[in-house]
């Protein structure tokens with residue numbers, strides 16, 4: 001999914017310079033960050049990847065759009081998908097073991 005990143009902090013000296021320099025660029029939204037990163041005022045943070053491969057977390061209001069109702073988040077260090085409801089790793093083949101429904 002593609003979005004446009006726009007740094008809302010106007011002062012480059014207080015913002016991360018790598019991100020500030022990339023303001024206005026297109027990004028791929030990789031997924032939600034750990035919900036613990038959520039900010040009361042600006043909402044969730046998302047892992048994004050710029051066209052040059054640079055990856056960073058971005059605030060939700062810095063992105064033109066984000067996925068609605070995500071079911072998982074990506075860990076900060078390894079970008080491993082985890083179930084939002086159960087905070088359990090999501091197996092690429094079997095999914096979250098607690099979300100698996102019994103028939």
Ligand SMILES: [Zn+2]
Pocket residue numbers: 083084085086087088096097098099
């Ligand atoms: Zn689950």
